[in-house]
Amino acid sequence: MTISLKLNGQTRAIEAEPGTPLLWVIRDELKLTGTKFGCGVASCGACTVHMDGQPVRSCQTFIEDVEDAEITTIEDMENDKVGSAVQQAWLELDVVQCGYCQSGQIMNAVGLLRENANPSPEDIDEYMYGNACRCATYQRIRAGVQRAAEILEA
């Protein structure tokens, strides 16, 4: 099937079989590799993208379900007010280690800050629970979200 995919502000025609995860269209077809493959079963959050501004797991989002939606990936976050604040906070605090999960962490954190401009540590833990980081950078992710909230408030 051919679907019209709106991604990072551009519309593209995508040829893909129904049931193809959005993740593999983004990574293998569009070659936007900032969105990562971690588990394939929506258990780690490395593949998180935004669908109409809401974080979704692209490994369990199928191509036939995203027509007419606005998809945004990590590559477009520098053009997003909340996204760039989170990226700035991540740099200030050197949140990353291996970095493989961090695109997903950032995409999820942006979703949180859009819903809740001033999240408590408990709010962060609850919202970010599904984003795994085997390097265990969680302490800095928590601090990074709070720092991004400060940047956005300033």
Add this chain to the structure above:
Amino acid sequence: MSASISRRGFLKSAAATTAVLFVGATADGIAAASGRADAMLNPFVKIDSDGNVVAIIKHFEKGQGPATGLSTLIAEELGVTMDQIEFEFAPSNPELYNNLLFGPFQGTGGSTAMANSWMQYRTAGANAREMLIKAAANAWDVDAATLDIQAGMVIGSGKSAPLGDFVVAAADIAPSESPRLRDPSEWKIIGNETTRRVDSPIKVNGQAKFGMDLHLPNQMVVMIKRTPQLGGLVASYDDSSAKEVKGFIMAMPLPTNHGVAVYAENTWAAMQARNAIEVDWDMSGAEKRSSAEVRDEVMTALDAAPVYNVNKADRDAVSASVDNAATVVEKTFYFPLLAHAPMEPLNCTIEQTVEGDIVLHDGAQMPTGPHMAYQQIFQLTPEKIHINTMLTGGSFGRRATPDADYQVEAALAFVMTDRSRPVKLVWDREDDIRGGYYRPATGHKVRVGLDPEGNIAAWEHQVAGQSIMKGTPFESFAVQDGIDHSTVEGLADNPYTIPNMSVGLTDVKKATTVLWWRSVGHTHTAYVMEVMMDMAAKAVGRDPVEFRLAYLDGGGEDAERKAGVLKLVAEKGNWGQPAAGNVQGIAVHKSFGSYVAEIVEISGSLNDGIQIEKVTAAVDCGIAVNPDIVRAQTEGAIGYGIGHAMREQITLDGGTVEQFNFPDYEPLRISDIKSIETYIVPSAVAPTGIGEPGTPPAAPALANAVAQLDVRIAELPMRDNGVSFA
């Protein structure tokens, strides 16, 4: 086809590789005729005539920080800022880029990246500085001693010019045997709290390219249909259903018959085609045991006299001393198989150049391993094989296998093609969790005798475990008198001055392929040592910190440094004064040359679930080249140790791994630890490791906190042994 690695074969290859690369890297570097503007002032410093400085990083970057740390050493000595230096990973060349602690072998492991590079990279940076200064002194006709390089400018004698102006001339100046290293008082970057990671910017905007992100033109993706039972072989297969998958190319059994290689145009097609293939397996030689049987083998071995006397103690005398002691504390421990489960599933890509060279693109932890294996597989001389080291999404040891397992798998898949298309091998999470390279199952049985004054009279310690090193190319130097030190490290060689200690070891048949896992033997030895110290202290009514310090008194520098972190953590972590409703546990351990003490403070109860409120750590790793990375590694190492102690294990049912993916091999989550504070002991001694040393004390500190709730956990993970978590 066999791809075993022989040390002798390696040494021969090293010489050949060196000649080619070294000439290519130096004499050629700035040749005007070639038009190239890069000058390799030495194997670690490349500068072009525009003054762009590149540090050549010989260790792979899995998040532990060598790209930043080694760039820091070059920048400091050369005299540039961190904004003025970039990094590239070194090619595979065991003569130029070997790990100085591994011999003629290029690789990362054992928390040695900074420790082995400390003098080498500073010397390289200093040499580059002196060569540039001599060139400037010649050009300006001034005394070189009056010049320095600061922030990329050669300055002195009233003159100033960018260092790039002197690169061409510097390339012709012979490097010094012993350049002047900057005095610590001159350091601007080393030890600086504000130095940021060099790889952060590309890791927050999606631009970082990990191995998994490589898309070579016309590449195929290969996934392997694997045996459900470890060690099964392909008897026959049927790919007729796979042919209906769009993008499926072909399927072929690996030459080893360990699986069926499934080739496709893209990853999703490979996944679907692999699912569609049916395989009949020959399980005659496969693992058939279940976890209970493996555990029984370990426990049975602990009941017999040990085969090896690790510290050549008089075992009978130690045993008698324990028998006759006023108080005896004893415990038997068991540690399960563990997977590494780095975030980036294993992958690598192979292509053949028009000249017939082989290029491996890989997050290569030990490039020399696949380099040697590929010489055999492809029947090529070493200089015809190239390894492009890429950023790596974690490893924890998994990407360093003695048999170069996944790189060999990719090569075998590649040689079955006509080699016209690059082949990208992709593992998924199930391949990773069920892939058969695990922290060994290990047991300990310990009896500690205490005298009437509450002091240790004797310590009888026995270990039964699966040797990591035996049967690998590393056996010849890692196993001595039959003893695999990696099974018992941290026991008899512990800085504690424990009297009358005996350590025995018995090897148990491997459940599957076992492998080093972040901090290797210390994952279990630290747990046992520190839980036993805690039990012994409590049995005689002594404070666990005071009790430990008594066995670090008079033990020399090693013991003093261990005592130092213990005292610091007790002070910073408010030892003995937890927040209302909380309890604390403490542990301290030396590993990989570094000393780490940790206090874990928990709330809750066994019935309602435990919450880890706070972990306080004190670290002595010598000079902290980048204090913030030292803290970050400690935070991560604590999380890694605690996550596995809480709820992770690999179990076997009739030889089949029971876990599949993160839902049932559940990683630490953000809410599991509320906060971590790390304190670094100021030091002037050479840096030691930091990637691993934070892990060993984490689990025993948690166990010692849980013990305050009257449950002594001697088998992991805790969740399966009586502890619930909030």
